[in-house]
Amino acid sequence: MAHSSSCQYIPSDTHVPGLAAVHAEQLSFSFHENNVQFAVENASFDIEGGKITAIIGESGSGKSTLLRLIYGLLEPTSGTVRYKGWQIPTRKDKLIPGHDSMKLVSQGFDDLNTYANVWDNVASQLPNTDIKRKQDKTAEILQRLRIDHLAKKRVADISGGEKQRVAICRALINEPEVLLMDEPFNQVDASFRDTLQQDIKDIVRDTGLTIILVSHDPTEVLALADNLIVMKSGKILDQNNPHVLYSEPSHPYTALLLAKSNILNPEQAQTLGIESEKSIAIHQEWISISTTEESSFFVKDSKFRGFYYEILISNNTVDLHCITTSQLIPKKNQAVDLTISNWIAFD
Numbered sequence: 575m576a577h578s579s580s581c582q583y584i585p586s587d588t589h590v591p592g593l594a595a596v597h598a599e600q601l602s603f604s605f606h607e608n609n610v611q612f613a614v615e616n617a618s619f620d621i622e623g624g625k626i627t628a629i630i631g632e633s634g635s636g637k638s639t640l641l642r643l644i645y646g647l648l649e650p651t652s653g654t655v656r657y658k659g660w661q662i663p664t665r666k667d668k669l670i671p672g673h674d675s676m677k678l679v680s681q682g683f684d685d686l687n688t689y690a691n692v693w694d695n696v697a698s699q700l701p702n703t704d705i706k707r708k709q710d711k712t713a714e715i716l717q718r719l720r721i722d723h724l725a726k727k728r729v730a731d732i733s734g735g736e737k738q739r740v741a742i743c744r745a746l747i748n749e750p751e752v753l754l755m756d757e758p759f760n761q762v763d764a765s766f767r768d769t770l771q772q773d774i775k776d777i778v779r780d781t782g783l784t785i786i787l788v789s790h791d792p793t794e795v796l797a798l799a800d801n802l803i804v805m806k807s808g809k810i811l812d813q814n815n816p817h818v819l820y821s822e823p824s825h826p827y828t829a830l831l832l833a834k835s836n837i838l839n840p841e842q843a844q845t846l847g848i849e850s851e852k853s854i855a856i857h858q859e860w861i862s863i864s865t866t867e868e869s870s871f872f873v874k875d876s877k878f879r880g881f882y883y884e885i886l887i888s889n890n891t892v893d894l895h896c897i898t899t900s901q902l903i904p905k906k907n908q909a910v911d912l913t914i915s916n917w918i919a920f921d
């Protein structure tokens with residue numbers, strides 16, 4: 575879709591054919607001059623073009639830093655990152671930082687002019703050399719993100735979700751090949767997230783845009799992303815599609831992050847009759863409970879979550895989180911039997 579080409583920026587660079595759209599090898603970055611602590615450490619990954627990839631992980635795990643390395647805002651301490659086989663230029667290679675085929679929507683709408691109206695915020699991204707094109711493109715993108723009715727409103731007077739849509743319009747009006755988004759749903763009310771996500775999916779399907787986004791709340795991107803990159807302490811722990819990572823996580827951290835799974839050491843597993851030499855994960859929905867007269871397990875706590883309850887059960891050695899949609903909620907201290915339908919052992 576883009577007119578800007580993904581060309582050679584660095585004279586000494588040679589094109590590497592056959593790579594994924596974004597390809598990183600042993601990418602590291604440290605904010606400290608002596609490189610004692612890495613914000614991103616030895617990250618190797620592939621990001622497919624025309625897909626939505628989410629970088630997930632707890633706060634401080636290096637997600638934003640990785641996004642900025644992909645865009646070229648930060649210079650890798652070591653390793654390389656390539657777009658379409660060419661090394662990504664950084665500040666030393668290019669006057670205006672950021673790859674020309676990419677656009678970054680940062681957190682907090684810093685780029686928006688809150689006192690200007692929505693139309694002007696978006697239209698200002700295009701030159702005045704062709705007024706008709708400017709008008710048409712602005713109208714088209716506002717319609718695409720379904721905020722054409724807000725065109726005359728000041729950005730200061732619209733909601734967080736609407737501001738996010740304006741920020742996306744500004745980023746997309748020049749037809750980048752890659753859209754990078756840092757925590758795009760942070761300031762969007764939960765009830766508006768689904769429609770924004772559906773609109774983003776439609777744009778990817780219709781235009782072949784590549785999206786790379788960062789999220790600290792993986793539950794919000796499970797339905798959106800084609801692929802997930804899981805980060806912890808600057809390292810990439812897992813990368814795969816959401817289904818595989820949810821049902822077969824290769825690290826306890828991924829199981830906790832995606833499924834709020836119960837992580838048990840071998841001794842704790844044994845109290846449930848599970849023999850394993852390694853730690854195991856039991857997702858909440860893999861445990862079913864029923865009330866009984868006598869059992870080593872009892873209800874420690876229950877939380878109302880709307881159409882389901884989160885129940886914490888315990889045998890005083892192991893605490894287990896499980897869920898039930900039954901309306902017959904066992905009372906505190908009630909003895910319960912449990913059935914475990916599945917568990918995962920980690921290497």
Ligand code: ADP
Nearest residue numbers: 605612613631632633634635636637638639640
């Ligand atoms: P995330 O996006 O996952 O929250 P970041 O990429 O923002 O994580 O940060 C990764 C690590 O780098 C953290 O330990 C953070 O404190 C550190 N860091 C981030 N930005 C800076 C900075 N400008 N200067 C020094 N350290 C930073």
